[in-house]
Amino acid sequence: MRIARYPAILLKKGDEVLLGLNKKGFSKNKWTLFGGFLQRKETLLDAAIRYLKEQSGITVEKAEKIGKIEVKFGGVQELIQIHVFLAETFTGEPIETREVLPKWFNLGELPISEMWSDVPFWFDQVAGGKRVKAFFIYENETLLYQDVDSPPPPPPLQPTIQQPTAVSPV
Numbered sequence: 001m002r003i004a005r006y007p008a009i010l011l012k013k014g015d016e017v018l019l020g021l022n023k024k025g026f027s028k029n030k031w032t033l034f035g036g037f038l039q040r041k042e043t044l045l046d047a048a049i050r051y052l053k054e055q056s057g058i059t060v061e062k063a064e065k066i067g068k069i070e071v072k073f074g075g076v077q078e079l080i081q082i083h084v085f086l087a088e089t090f091t092g093e094p095i096e097t098r099e100v101l102p103k104w105f106n107l108g109e110l111p112i113s114e115m116w117s118d119v120p121f122w123f124d125q126v127a128g129g130k131r132v133k134a135f136f137i138y139e140n141e142t143l144l145y146q147d148v149d150s151p152p153p154p155p156p157l158q159p160t161i162q163q164p165t166a167v168s169p170v
C-alpha cells in the first residue's frame with residue numbers, strides 16, 4: 001500500500017490554537033492544521049515549518065514532533081500519515097493566503113463541525129503537549145473506526161557513565 005506522508009503543525013498561543021480554513025484541495029472548506037504533502041528531499045520538520053509559513057505567514061524556528069495520525073479511506077490503496085508537530089514560539093501575524101484563511105480559536109471553541117471527524121479523538125492531547133498515535137478508517141467522509149493510543153514520552157537521554165573498575169586488595 002502506498003503511504004502519503006503529510007507534515008502538519010499546530011501552533012499554540014496560551015489557550016488558543018491557530019487553524020487554517022482550506023480554500024481548495026482535499027480538505028476544502030475544512031479547518032485543519034497547517035500542512036500538506038511531503039516533497040522530495042525535505043525533512044518532515046522542515047516541511048511542516050515551510051507549510052506554516054506559506055499558509056499563514058507565521059515563522060517558527062523549532063517545533064516538537066508530538067503525534068502520528070494515520071488515516072485510511074475505504075477502497076483507497078493509500079495510507080495517509082499525518083506527522084503532527086507542536087510549536088509555541090513564533091514570529092509574525094497570521095495573514096490570509098490564496099489557499100488558506102488562518103484564524104485563532106480558543107481551545108474550548110474549536111469549529112469541530114467543520115473539521116475532519118478524527119480531530120476530537122486526539123486534538124486536546126496534542127494541544128496539551130501529550131504525544132499521540134492514532135489510526136482511523138473513513139468511508140467517504142464518515143468515520144468508521146478509531147484506535148487512539150498515547151505512547152509514553154521517550155526516556156531522557158542519559159550520559160554513559162563509566163563505572164570505576166573494582167581494585168582487588170593485594
Ligand SMILES: COc1nc(N)nc2c1ncn2[C@H]1C[C@H](O)[C@@H](COP(=O)(O)OP(=O)(O)OP(=O)(O)O)O1
Nearest residue numbers: 006008024025026027032033034035036037071116
Ligand atoms: C482525512 O483525514 C484527515 N484528518 C485530519 N485530521 N487532517 C487531515 C486529514 N487529511 C488531511 N489533513 C490535513 C493535512 C494537512 O495539514 C491539511 C491539508 O491537507 P490536504 O490534503 O487538503 O492538503 P493539500 O496540500 O491541499 O493537498 P491536495 O492538494 O492533494 O488536496 O489537512
